[in-house]
Amino acid sequence: PGSYTTLTGERPTGPLHLGHLFGTIRERVRLQDLGVRTMVVLADYQVITDRDAIGHVRQHVYDAALDNVAAGIDPEKSMIFTHSAVPALNQLMLPFLSLVTEAELHRNPTVKAELAASGRALSGLLLTYPVHQAADILFCKATVVPVGKDQLPHIELSRVIARRFRDRYGAVFEEPQALLTSAPAVPGLDGRKMSKSFGNAITLSMTPDETVAVVRRAPTDSDRYISYDPAARPGVSALLTIAGLCTGRDPGAIAADIGVGGAGSLKDCVAESVNSFLAEHRRRRADVATDPDYVRSVVRRGNERANEIAEQTLSEVREAMGT
Numbered sequence: 001p002g003s004y005t006t007l008t009g010e011r012p013t014g015p016l017h018l019g020h021l022f023g024t025i026r027e028r029v030r031l032q033d034l035g036v037r038t039m040v041v042l043a044d045y046q047v048i049t050d051r052d053a054i055g056h057v058r059q060h061v062y063d064a065a066l067d068n069v070a071a072g073i074d075p076e077k078s079m080i081f082t083h084s085a086v087p088a089l090n091q092l093m094l095p096f097l098s099l100v101t102e103a104e105l106h107r108n109p110t111v112k113a114e115l116a117a118s119g120r121a122l123s124g125l126l127l128t129y130p131v132h133q134a135a136d137i138l139f140c141k142a143t144v145v146p147v148g149k150d151q152l153p154h155i156e157l158s159r160v161i162a163r164r165f166r167d168r169y170g171a172v173f174e175e176p177q178a179l180l181t182s183a184p185a186v187p188g189l190d191g192r193k194m195s196k197s198f199g200n201a202i203t204l205s206m207t208p209d210e211t212v213a214v215v216r217r218a219p220t221d222s223d224r225y226i227s228y229d230p231a232a233r234p235g236v237s238a239l240l241t242i243a244g245l246c247t248g249r250d251p252g253a254i255a256a257d258i259g260v261g262g263a264g265s266l267k268d269c270v271a272e273s274v275n276s277f278l279a280e281h282r283r284r285r286a287d288v289a290t291d292p293d294y295v296r297s298v299v300r301r302g303n304e305r306a307n308e309i310a311e312q313t314l315s316e317v318r319e320a321m322g323t
């Protein structure tokens, strides 16, 4: 593990939620604890791939760093950094853009899906954001990238870019391997994927009471007999999945325990499962939050170290290209 590097991260567009924790943060903490060099990018420039305004990005960067540290990211071992503080990433994008064709960019299924979902005109940044992501992955020579299935085309593009760069100029970049995450699509309270933009999230920063309140508002159905059936009962099944993730139990077994208790008992069970699962995270979060300067210094140091790595890689790129 000592010679492995992993890169993961999130867009600082709002508070992190259980989907982030199960889908990626727990995985990156596990890799860090195995001795893998762990890079966490807070992708602030990617905020504007699908929106005009950058929003309260500074506050979101702060909160995301806080949640990562509370979840176990150790700033002595791992780096938490932002795009905007590492300009060499953007310089890498130029040679990378020359290695891909417009047709390849247009074929990317995630770009197509996000374009359709946004209902906006395709911006140059949205079209090229998989290349931007390749720069994130390749600048630190990441060898393992934990992703959901939908992200596999991005990893493939990073591999293609690493190979084409090698064929044209010389071996500078590693070809990263995708590591499929165990919880790629945590459902939100309405049965759709948990997402900041759907308003269906249980965020890591909610209090226990706020958690009870959002769980109570979740849409269910009138069948008092609780069963796990994602196709026919998306609301009930999403709640069971969340409780299952938080307790490490099978959602069907939780349903069987509740039996004819109805949505009320189900929601009590879910809120309690989430609150006991998050208790430790929330305690650490509150503890770290007593020292905001520390949190800011974590990002500052992460930026400095990421810059050193990026400058080193950029000088290898210049050397290989003869620029």
Ligand code: ADP
Pocket: 009, 010, 011, 012, 013, 019, 020, 022, 023, 024, 147, 148, 183, 184, 185, 186, 187, 188, 193, 194, 195
């Ligand atoms: P978005 O691109 O929708 O704004 P983020 O960039 O904040 O989302 O998400 C960062 C990463 O967190 C994603 O690539 C994914 O790995 C993980 N993630 C987010 N939501 C979920 C979810 N509901 N289930 C599992 N993983 C998730």
Ligand code: NA
Pocket: 194, 195, 196, 197
């Ligand atoms: Na999201």
